Amino acid sequence: MNIFKSALLIISIILFTISCNTKDSKKVEEKSTSSIKYAKGFDIVKTDSETKLIIKSPYPGATGETVYSIISEKPSKLNEIQTPLKSIVVTSTTHIPNLEMLNVENKLVGFPNTTFISSKKTRKLIAQKAVQELGHPDHISTENLLDLNPDIVMGFSVNANNKMFATIEKIGIPVVFNGAWLEETPLGRAEWIKVFGILFDKEIKADSVFSNIEKNYLEAKAIAKNSKNKPTVVCGGLYRDVWYMPAGNSFEATFLKDANTDYLWKDSQGSGSLSLNVENVFDKGQNAEYWFSPGMHATTNDLKQSNFISSKMDAFKNNKIYSYNNTKGETGGIWYFELSPVRPDLVLKDIIKITHPELLPNYKLTFYKKLN
Incomplete structure (x- = not known):
């Protein structure tokens, strides 16, 4: 009988310990907070006792995370950052x-x-x-x-x-x-x-x-939906006999979708760039109404000299080619590369202003300029 009671006591202690640990874990989980809504490559996680900066995607193909402790005192480890x-x-x-x-x-x-x-x-x-x-x-x-x-x-x-x-x-x-x-x-x-x-x-x-x-971006996206037309768009340009085009799940394709345009390669797979044959691009995109980001060319003449097929495209003939390449800082840096990642609302408004000018009558282009 004593053995039986002892066994029951041990089991009760084990169950109680497991229960307490489970409750403690739940408490920690309940107190953890994160305000990250869109980004997939990092997180900021807070509990009552600590703050962690988690870098999930430091480079393409990364399989592990790097966790930094955000602290107020002098750090003693490389993964501690005093702020x-x-x-x-x-x-x-x-x-x-x-x-x-x-x-x-x-x-x-x-x-x-x-x-x-x-x-x-x-x-x-x-x-x-x-x-x-x-x-x-x-x-x-x-x-x-x-x-x-x-x-x-x-x-x-x-x-x-x-x-x-x-x-x-x-x-x-x-x-x-x-x-x-x-x-x-x-x-x-x-x-x-x-x-x-x-x-x-x-x-x-x-x-x-x-x-x-975020507010500006979503408002601009909502405005673009009011357009009755959805103009066709081709992107990218030729480099060493390969035409590089944003893939259908890329952030560039997202801009074009949110601007209510018909990006002709919207159904392609991938989130990076497509490497395409110039003849195939011409067959599919020759009648596109607009052409965005045609490479690093400064003028339509430069574009024509580097790619003879370009002059046969409707966007070229109708002078509807737009590039961010000619908007530069005083030492030659391209403004789009520096500012656009943190101001996507301005990029979206640029594209809406170009393709649906009636929707943003008072907006002036920030990055894109017509290629002349």
Whole structure:
């Protein structure tokens, strides 16, 4: 009998322990919060006791996550980041507008190949020597980086084998990979401003900025639905005998869909670029009403010289080719590449203004210009 009672007691203790652990787990889960709506490549998770920045997609094909603990005291590990950051080095011009929108551009201390930066605010800092030149983007000067000693380096990479960033981490400077360029939706790309928000203790500001961009984007999308026509569109251009075109699930195709246009390759698979034969593009797209982003050509004559078939397309004949290539900063950087990822609302309005001009009578184009 005593053995039986002892057994019951042990079982009761085990069940009670399991029950308590389960309740504790549920409590943690219930207290965890995340405000990320569109982005797939990162998350910010909070509990009552900690905040985690999780980078899910640092480069194409990444299989693991990198988790950073956001703390207020001095870090003792590379995966701990003390906030707010006092200094930062970024490696892509697409990071610059995020800093400026949060009013922390003065925390930028270094950048590789500053010539590519178009923003007037940051160019002024460069002229004042507040932002140091760090050399080629693929070969940042570690000596200069050590002199600057930034709190973090924000990088981007096309694969896992990036020796430069590995070296930077070895010298004790944390690297946070920004995978905004891998997002498949325009709003997903823009939402990465929240990463900068958590790093600079500007979460409320970042949420507000993104909410306004989201609101503008969705309003523009709703306006586009009022159009009675849906003009046909062809995109991309020829490079070394291959015509590169946005795939049907790409963020570029999403812009065209949300602008209420008929992108002729909308049903193609993939979220990147299509590699097409020029004859096939001509057969399908010769009668398209509009042609967007025809490569890096500055004029229609340049386009004709590089691709004789282009002049036979209706969009060429009717002067309805639009490019972002001719909107540049003072040192030659292309404004679209720098600003458009964080301002998809302006890109969408550009496309609506071009294809449905009656819907946005007072809007002026930000990125695109007619190719003349």
